[in-house]
Amino acid sequence: MLEVERINSFYGKAHVLRDLSFSAPGGQVVALLGRNGAGKTTTIKSIMQLVRPASGTVRFDGTPITGLPPHRIAKMGLGYVPEERRIFTDLTVAENLLVGRQPPRAGAPTWTEDMLFDLFPNLAERRNNRGKALSGGEQQMLTIARTLMGNPSVVLLDEPSEGVAPVIVEQMARVIQQLKSEGLTVLLSEQNLHFAQAVADRAVIIESGAQVYHGTLEDLKAHPEIREAYLAA
Amino acid sequence: MEFFVAQILTGLANASSLFLVACGLSLIFGVTRIVNFAHGSLYMLGAYTGYTFMQVLPGAVGFWTAILLAGLTVGLIGMLVEMLVLRPVYRAPELFQLVATFGVILVVQDLTLMIWGPEDLLGPRAPGLRGVYRIMGEPIPKYDIVLLILTPFVALALWYLIARTRVGVLVRAATQDREMVGALGVNQAWLFTGVFALGSALAGLGGALQLPKGGADLLMDFTILAPIFVVVVIGGMGSLPGAYLAAILISVLNVFGVTYLPQSTLVLMYVVMVVVLMIRPYGLLGREEVAGEHGQVGEPETPIKPASGPVRLMVIAGLAVLALVPVFGSTFAQVLLTDIVIFCLFAASLHFLLGLGGLVSFGHAAYYGGGAYIAALMVKHAGSPMEAAFLLAPLGAGLAALAIGWVCLRLTGVYFAMLTLAFAQLIWSLVFQWGEVTGGDDGIVNIWPADWLNGTTIYYYFALALSVGGIIVLRHVAHSPFGYALRAARDSARQAEATGIDTRRVQLVAFGFAGMMGGVAGGLFVFSKGSVFPNELEIVRSFDALIVVFLGGVKTLAGGVAGGAFFKGIEDLLTRFEYWRLVMGLLIIFVVIVAPEGIVGSLRKAASRLGILKTAEQT
Numbered sequence: 017m018l019e020v021e022r023i024n025s026f027y028g029k030a031h032v033l034r035d036l037s038f039s040a041p042g043g044q045v046v047a048l049l050g051r052n053g054a055g056k057t058t059t060i061k062s063i064m065q066l067v068r069p070a071s072g073t074v075r076f077d078g079t080p081i082t083g084l085p086p087h088r089i090a091k092m093g094l095g096y097v098p099e100e101r102r103i104f105t106d107l108t109v110a111e112n113l114l115v116g117r118q119p120p121r122a123g124a125p126t127w128t129e130d131m132l133f134d135l136f137p138n139l140a141e142r143r144n145n146r147g148k149a150l151s152g153g154e155q156q157m158l159t160i161a162r163t164l165m166g167n168p169s170v171v172l173l174d175e176p177s178e179g180v181a182p183v184i185v186e187q188m189a190r191v192i193q194q195l196k197s198e199g200l201t202v203l204l205s206e207q208n209l210h211f212a213q214a215v216a217d218r219a220v221i222i223e224s225g226a227q228v229y230h231g232t233l234e235d236l237k238a239h240p241e242i243r244e245a246y247l248a249a
Numbered sequence: 250m251e252f253f254v255a256q257i258l259t260g261l262a263n264a265s266s267l268f269l270v271a272c273g274l275s276l277i278f279g280v281t282r283i284v285n286f287a288h289g290s291l292y293m294l295g296a297y298t299g300y301t302f303m304q305v306l307p308g309a310v311g312f313w314t315a316i317l318l319a320g321l322t323v324g325l326i327g328m329l330v331e332m333l334v335l336r337p338v339y340r341a342p343e344l345f346q347l348v349a350t351f352g353v354i355l356v357v358q359d360l361t362l363m364i365w366g367p368e369d370l371l372g373p374r375a376p377g378l379r380g381v382y383r384i385m386g387e388p389i390p391k392y393d394i395v396l397l398i399l400t401p402f403v404a405l406a407l408w409y410l411i412a413r414t415r416v417g418v419l420v421r422a423a424t425q426d427r428e429m430v431g432a433l434g435v436n437q438a439w440l441f442t443g444v445f446a447l448g449s450a451l452a453g454l455g456g457a458l459q460l461p462k463g464g465a466d467l468l469m470d471f472t473i474l475a476p477i478f479v480v481v482v483i484g485g486m487g488s489l490p491g492a493y494l495a496a497i498l499i500s501v502l503n504v505f506g507v508t509y510l511p512q513s514t515l516v517l518m519y520v521v522m523v524v525v526l527m528i529r530p531y532g533l534l535g536r537e538e539v540a541g542e543h544g545q546v547g548e549p550e551t552p553i554k555p556a557s558g559p560v561r562l563m564v565i566a567g568l569a570v571l572a573l574v575p576v577f578g579s580t581f582a583q584v585l586l587t588d589i590v591i592f593c594l595f596a597a598s599l600h601f602l603l604g605l606g607g608l609v610s611f612g613h614a615a616y617y618g619g620g621a622y623i624a625a626l627m628v629k630h631a632g633s634p635m636e637a638a639f640l641l642a643p644l645g646a647g648l649a650a651l652a653i654g655w656v657c658l659r660l661t662g663v664y665f666a667m668l669t670l671a672f673a674q675l676i677w678s679l680v681f682q683w684g685e686v687t688g689g690d691d692g693i694v695n696i697w698p699a700d701w702l703n704g705t706t707i708y709y710y711f712a713l714a715l716s717v718g719g720i721i722v723l724r725h726v727a728h729s730p731f732g733y734a735l736r737a738a739r740d741s742a743r744q745a746e747a748t749g750i751d752t753r754r755v756q757l758v759a760f761g762f763a764g765m766m767g768g769v770a771g772g773l774f775v776f777s778k779g780s781v782f783p784n785e786l787e788i789v790r791s792f793d794a795l796i797v798v799f800l801g802g803v804k805t806l807a808g809g810v811a812g813g814a815f816f817k818g819i820e821d822l823l824t825r826f827e828y829w830r831l832v833m834g835l836l837i838i839f840v841v842i843v844a845p846e847g848i849v850g851s852l853r854k855a856a857s858r859l860g861i862l863k864t865a866e867q868t
């Protein structure tokens with residue numbers, strides 16, 4: 017579904033991703049794990065072409081998307097949920113959702129505003145509030161809901177559990193499970209191993225921008241030494 | 250009381266086209282982050298095309314159709330400008346697009362001249378609305394009343410578009426974070442084009458609507474520019490209600506100004522702007538600017554370094570040639586070169602501020618023209634000798650820059666730029682309107698250098714020595730600890746503060762210093778010409794310097810100098826032709842598109858690609 021093949025990405029002269037390869041099979045939840053600054057966000061941005069890899073290829077459904085403008089990639093069905101949430105603070109919740117709206121797409125579930133309000137009941141009450149009036153947890157829900165309005169078949173989720181209350185983290189886990197049950201593919205960047213273990217089928221671990229582990233979550237559970245070497249301080 | 254009401258009604262009517270034009274500018278800036286200097290040109294085109302349509306379409310229906318068609322035509326022209334000129338430069342460093350829009354101004358000026366000729370066009374009266382209405386006994390032109398009623402509806406329609414439609418939602422979202430809008434599947438390119446077309450159409454409508462009141466002439470592009478900048482800034486960049494409020498404020502104020510303070514109508518507007526910005530730095534209804542929030546963090550620069558051997562040799566050789574010009578060159582060449590070296594110093598002083606300090610001043614002419622005026626005023630009114638007057642030029646300009654900088658540096662980015670422009674315009678309008686002292690439009694003449702400097706050749710050497718000396722001093726300061734502190738303040742104010750740099754103070758000193766060097770150039774200028782006129786203080790002069798710095802290359806120290814020489818040289822060559830503005834404008838646009846790093850920056854890149862010059866990576 018989503019394949020990353022030997023990509024190298026830079027910020028100026030800083031070489032941040034080094035020959036990174038992995039893939040996310042259709043309908044699975046893949047956790048992208050790594051310490052602070054390992055390059056998780058850069059990986060996701062490189063898939064979305066918000067950071068242009070200097071070399072390597074990203075394939076979506078077998079089609080190379082490297083070099084395409086981000087809006088084309090989004091239109092192909094790749095949904096991006098940024099780490100900093102980046103909701104439009106001057107727009108209302110409903111308007112934020114409107115920005116994300118795209119026509120229905122074959123092979124991916126179609127979302128309506130009402131369905132998303134069912135998924136995130138808190139947002140329904142805040143429908144006409146401006147983004148800046150939302151709490152951190154509500155903003156996190158809104159950024160996911162906004163991306164789902166585009167009816168993606170693959171969702172790139174950058175650290176949805178970061179800086180939100182434990183109740184919200186639990187809600188996020190339920191949402192990800194629901195997305196999976198709807199047939200979506202999810203690439204989930206995480207530092208919270210506990211959270212990743214609750215939802216993911218597979219795991220990719222990166223360290224200094226290079227892939228150091230790629231396998232099923234069961235495997236990872238069976239090898240505590242990998243976890244100790246590359247994750248949690 | 251009756252008179253008072255009538256004044257207010259006239260003010261409201263005048264606000265109409267000002268609002269339309271200003272909100273177009275505001276809209277364009279909000280989404281594309283482009284400060285569209287060519288907006289006045291679009292307004293002018295609206296007036297001219299409207300005039301032509303009115304000639305062929307008869308009657309009241311024809312009149313109003315002509316206005317709509319003018320808006321439509323200018324919208325299409327704006328669309329073309331966006332696609333052909335601006336699209337290729339969106340990825341260029343911030344504000345570089347300014348230069349492209351300036352090229353558009355020049356092109357439009359000449360095309361208008363070609364198509365409609367040099368004569369001012371008297372605007373046709375609106376059919377059926379020729380007379381006046383009596384309101385509380387006072388005569389108010391019928392057309393004014395119509396405008397006054399019409400504008401709120403146009404404002405309402407715009408508000409509906411922006412507040413209630415999906416397009417409007419996208420526009421507002423893009424105003425905040427256009428990269429994210431793109432990542433959600435919206436093609437920003439079309440959004441930009443659409444917004445640019447809409448903004449242009451509004452400018453065109455504004456131009457056509459004011460035809461019965463003001464007609465059309467070739468100066469209206471610059472005449473409207475300052476007022477619309479003022480309106481947009483007072484209202485708050487990107488805020489439509491703000492623009493409406495500010496347009497009314499300025500227009501009403503202007504009407505009263507004409508009645509009660511006829512000598513200071515121009516000054517008044519800028520005073521209001523300065524006062525508003527001092528109280529509300531982001532305008533009446535504007536939103537605070539957060540640096541980098543629009544997802545356009547520039548790529549890191551290669552550190553500047555002292556000139557290498559070959560470069561140094563080339564500079565010395567060049568100077569030697571310049572010094573020898575009087576031996577083999579004509580008088581004409583010396584006069585031209587005097588102009589060029591003075592302009593290079595002026596440009597270099599702006600480059601210091603802009604390139605090193607990251608402080609984009611739209612009003613640097615204030616210090617150049619200001620220096621020239623100070624020297625001229627000293628000679629004229631105090632009878633002071635040339636030497637003393639010449640020394641006072643940089644001193645006065647530097648002090649003025651310190652005072653103005655102190656106010657402007659409370660703001661950043663575009664607001665800072667606009668405020669510097671407002672101050673420059675304030676000074677210009679003071680000089681322009683305070684005729685008894687400054688001679689107003691007639692300028693100050695007979696300001697000749699002292700006897701020992703009287704002569705083309707000796708003055709050439711004088712100007713050469715001081716300009717080159719000034720540029721060397723600027724360079725020297727750039728490489729001094731002060732220069733590093735200034736760059737640190739530009740790149741990361743917070744980190745600079747953490748290392749103990751008082752960034753505001755550093756920037757203020759830099760502003761004063763750049764103003765002072767501009768004053769040197771101004772002093773040199775006035776004695777080389779023997780006269781000075783208000784146009785040395787005009788926006789156009791500030792823009793000249795900006796263009797030169799951007800064209801030369803913001804990131805390279807040689808940028809200001811190379812740009813200055815290039816620009817002045819070409820200008821001299823081209824002004825011999827009738828339509829030189831067209832050629833110059835096209836040339837500017839061409840350079841902007843093929844060399845987005847400026848002349849020096851692009852040459853350097855090419856050289857390093859060819860291996861002539863070593864890049865920082867290799868060293």
Ligand SMILES: Nc1ncnc2c1ncn2[C@@H]1O[C@H](COP(=O)(O)OP(=O)(O)OP(=O)(O)O)[C@@H](O)[C@H]1O
Pocket residue numbers: 027030032050051052053054055056057058059099207
């Ligand atoms: N815009 C940027 N410019 C320069 N360097 C950057 C930029 N963004 C990130 N980096 C650097 O790139 C490396 C990878 O950053 P990235 O944000 O991808 O890590 P991450 O795994 O997402 O970290 P976190 O868990 O903190 O979100 C880090 O060393 C970071 O300092």
Ligand SMILES: [Mg+2]
Pocket residue numbers: 056057058099175
């Ligand atoms: Mg991250």
